[in-house]
Amino acid sequence: MSSSTYDLVLYGATGFTGSIAAQYLATHPQQPKIAFAGRNEAKIRSVIDKLTNVSFERAQSIGVILATSEDHESLKRMAISTKMIINMVGPYAKYGGYELAKVAAEAGIGYVDLTGESSLYQRIAQDLHSLAKSTKAIIVPSSGFDSMPFDLTTYLAVQALRQVTNGQADVDYALCGYHIHGTASGGTIASAVNEAKVAEIGFTDAYQLGPKRGTQQAQVVRSRFLPQFRRYGAYTLFTPHNTGIVNRSWGLLEEATDEHRYGNEFKYLEGYVTSSYVGAFIVSTIMTLIAYLLSHFAWFGEWISKKVPQGTGPSMERQLKGFANVRTLAVARDGRTKALATFQVKGDPGYLKTAVFISEMALTIALEKNRLPALAQQGGVLTPATAGGQVLAERLSQYGDVKIQAKDVSTSADISKECP
Structure with missing residues (x-):
């Protein structure tokens, strides 16, 4: 993973579970460099304004990125700014989960989501595993309570x-x-x-x-x-x-x-x-x-x-x-x-804990790269067990x-x- 502005970007921070993840990441003891992304800047800034137990300086440090699955270039710009993307925008087959996973694989960065959609997972695994290995991207769908x-x-x-x-x-x-x-x-x-x-x-x-x-x-x-x-x-x-x-x-x-x-x-x-x-x-x-x-x-x-x-x-x-x-x-x-x-x-x-699970999967990849298992060092479409x-x-x-x-x-x- 190349040098990036952010350790991770939370895409879909304005959703119900996304806002829980936003709170968790903003108050995380390790204070990772984070940004929140989505299609509506006002809603993203509202999420930041509603964060609790967050200093003014910490809130100011949180980036705001405009991105949508309907604008492929916006996804690419988001990917090159970070080590890791947390995708909280589902249903994933409907709202560009495959496309964002592919952008992450091409950029050689990490990607996690909450999908339980087996047909989408199968497509990501079949189409993107070799690509992700070639760029050493770590793609881990289904990183919440599923599964x-x-x-x-x-x-x-x-x-x-x-x-x-x-x-x-x-x-x-x-x-x-x-x-x-x-x-x-x-x-x-x-x-x-x-x-x-x-x-x-x-x-x-x-x-x-x-x-x-x-x-x-x-x-x-x-x-x-x-x-x-x-x-x-x-x-x-x-x-x-x-x-x-x-x-x-x-x-x-x-x-x-x-x-x-x-x-x-x-x-x-x-x-x-x-x-x-x-x-x-x-x-x-x-x-x-x-x-x-x-x-x-x-x-x-x-x-x-x-x-x-x-x-x-x-x-x-x-x-x-x-x-x-x-x-x-x-x-x-x-x-x-x-x-x-x-x-x-x-x-x-x-809700509450699935936001924790996916956040820690993302932080494991973004902050603990040198400690990860051998398969994770090689990259690919992996699982929580093989990546973390x-x-x-x-x-x-x-x-x-x-x-x-x-x-x-x-x-x-x-x-x-x-x-x-």
Whole structure:
């Protein structure tokens, strides 16, 4: 990355989640050089004026950049001014996510976004990976709650397992369970509706986003036991995309014969924590029905979009009551060697904390370049795990108030009791 005016530019700072990221970045202890970008200068300056606990000098130092997906040259000017772009303007397929990722790849800078749109991610990965490697650009879509906690805990659990066996054990599977309290953002819903217009929403290919194929079959399991919670987990609309991201991490590491690779037979499984076997079955059935309705009936997407309009969100009081508890169990092929990674955070994971996740992913790339994993040094379309790895985990713990732990649980009689 060449010398730049800014460490990062936040594109879409005037949106609901974008304004949360703006506050986080403006008050970050490291005081990165930042700019806010968008199509409306007055709205951007209003975001700056509303920042709290920010000195006059700090507020004055925040740059204002006019850029829009409708003006390609404005995107290029934005890219050459910075080391990193955070794209908060979604739905990404609709509002130029591919075009901005391409501009970043051409400029050799970093790029992160919050997309959960698998068809867009697939296009970015297929079209831009080689380009990004040639310029050493680090492109990391899906750096929010979709799908950072799932990808990162899988990576950390696998590394803890490999450490126990001195790197000798291949992983059979990683089983992720997650318990959350929060609200699906208007942007997430808009992205799901937009995705349904161009692709079937469902679990049809476990390797849709990856560079290579493995042995895992795409399968909707309506009730799955999660020993780390001693509860049953359900299939959700997150499952296909999360699986694709984790399997991209697997594929990238396998192709590079990286020392952190997961093994040829690796499979990723997940479940949303429910109260019982029947509860998980019911939730899974509802989720598959929603996916079917979104994919086959346009009126349903329009109706659900009106229920949670894009650009809106819950009060801060309500956001502070949210939480996410993600636990991923990695099991070696011998069936006995096991490791558990946990990721716990207070605050709504869909709004308040997703802004933290994407901000720390961006700052990891912009400020910690020399400490990044080998794949990140090479550039490409990467994942939170392959771009940030342990460095990202450390930053989330230090700055993002995320409690992260990974440990050997091979001898544990009750894995749920091993969780903090």
